Amino acid sequence: MTEQNHADGRFDEGIRIRREVMGDDFVDAALSRNAGTDGEDLQCHLTETVWGSVWNRPGLDKRDRSLLNIGMLIALRATEELRGHVRGGLRNGLTREEITEAVIHASGYCGAPAALSAMKVVQEVLVEELGPLGE
Numbered sequence: 001m002t003e004q005n006h007a008d009g010r011f012d013e014g015i016r017i018r019r020e021v022m023g024d025d026f027v028d029a030a031l032s033r034n035a036g037t038d039g040e041d042l043q044c045h046l047t048e049t050v051w052g053s054v055w056n057r058p059g060l061d062k063r064d065r066s067l068l069n070i071g072m073l074i075a076l077r078a079t080e081e082l083r084g085h086v087r088g089g090l091r092n093g094l095t096r097e098e099i100t101e102a103v104i105h106a107s108g109y110c111g112a113p114a115a116l117s118a119m120k121v122v123q124e125v126l127v128e129e130l131g132p133l134g135e
Helices: 010-022 024-034 040-054 062-076 079-091 096-110 112-130
Strands: none
Touching (some): 010 024, 024 040, 062 079, 062 096, 062 112, 079 112
């Protein structure tokens, strides 16, 4: 990754927060998948700006940011990113019920197709992370 903006500390802080929320496996996979490619600079930029600046702002805690991200990713139908952020939401203290309710809430604003698509991903992650409902 380029070193152009690393001096201000945003990259290091961004990596710390990104790993805390998304987990080492997710972050390592994203960085290694893009190492030496045209996407490497994008990973660096996102780590510095989204994770090192936006996620580091006062005013919202990580739990609230996770809930917002789940809603926005449902609206965008960004199911691959949603998968990671459901896991991040669980790490940040969201419950199974809150995540499910977020999908139901989004259905009223984003439509049934977006909510149904999101729920498939959410269900997979919840079962992987928490086990089947009722256990």
